[in-house]
Amino acid sequence: DTEVTQTPKHLVMGMTNKKSLKCEQHMGHRAMYWYKQKAKKPPELMFVYSYEKLSINESVPSRFSPECPNSSLLNLHLHALQPEDSALYLCASSQDTGQGWNSPLHFGNGTRLTVT
Amino acid sequence: AQSVTQLGSHVSVSEGALVLLRCNYSSSVPPYLFWYVQYPNQGLQLLLKYTSAATLVKGINGFEAEFKKSETSFHLTKPSAHMSDAAEYFCAVRLKDGSSNTGKLIFGQGTTLQVKP
Numbered sequence: 436d437t438e439v440t441q442t443p444k445h446l447v448m449g450m451t452n453k454k455s456l457k458c459e460q461h462m463g464h465r466a467m468y469w470y471k472q473k474a475k476k477p478p479e480l481m482f483v484y485s486y487e488k489l490s491i492n493e494s495v496p497s498r499f500s501p502e503c504p505n506s507s508l509l510n511l512h513l514h515a516l517q518p519e520d521s522a523l524y525l526c527a528s529s530q531d532t533g534q535g536w537n538s539p540l541h542f543g544n545g546t547r548l549t550v551t
Numbered sequence: 552a553q554s555v556t557q558l559g560s561h562v563s564v565s566e567g568a569l570v571l572l573r574c575n576y577s578s579s580v581p582p583y584l585f586w587y588v589q590y591p592n593q594g595l596q597l598l599l600k601y602t603s604a605a606t607l608v609k610g611i612n613g614f615e616a617e618f619k620k621s622e623t624s625f626h627l628t629k630p631s632a633h634m635s636d637a638a639e640y641f642c643a644v645r646l647k648d649g650s651s652n653t654g655k656l657i658f659g660q661g662t663t664l665q666v667k668p
Contacts, residue, residue, distance in 0.1 A: 441594075466654075468656075476661070477658035477659065477661050478641075478658055480657070483648075483653050483655065491653050491655065525594055527656075529654070531654075537600060537601075537602040537603075538654075539597045540656050542594035542595040544592075544593050544594040545593075
C-alpha cells in the first residue's frame, strides 16, 4: 500500500472541461511534487512545493495549475487541456527539499488522464 | 548538467539468472542516487538509495547496488531473478535546483526487465 494517495485513479475529460487531481500524504513530509509520465518514458518533473510554497515550476503550460492548501494536500487543476496532455500524473512527497538530499521521494499510484 | 544514463533500455534474463541493470551518473560531486521500480499501472517504489555511508547498498526484494566513484556508476544487481521482478527500473539522482535551492529528482530513461521462465 502506498502512503501517498491519489484520486481519481482514472480520469477522462474533454478539452473544454475543468477537472482537478488530488494528492494526500500523512507522513509529515514538507515537500510535494507533481510529475507527468508518458508511456514508456521516465517521469518528468512539473512542480515542487516546499513548505506549501511553490518552489519549482518546470515551465509547465498555464492550463495546469497547482495548489497546495496545506502540508498534507496537493491539487492539480486542469483546464483546456490538449490530447497530448494524456498521461499518468504522479504525485510524490519527501521529508524535505533542502538539506536532506538523501531523502527519497514517495510516490502515489498516479492518475491516468485521458483527454478527448 | 548533471544527469543519469541507463545503458540498455531492455534487459532479458532467465529466471534464476543474475540481474544487472546499469546506471552511470555525470557529476563532479557525488550525487544522491536512487533506484526505483515501476510495475505496470502503478507508481514508483523505492528499491534503494545511496547516501555515502556505504558504497554497497542493500535494498528491498534482494536487490543491491554498488556506488563506484571512479567509474561514476551505480549499477543495480540481484543474484537470482524471479518472475515477479519483471518491471521498469529507473535510476534517479537528486539535484539541487539552481534558482530555488530545492531538490529535484531526475530520472534516467529506464530499463525494462523481462524475466523468462
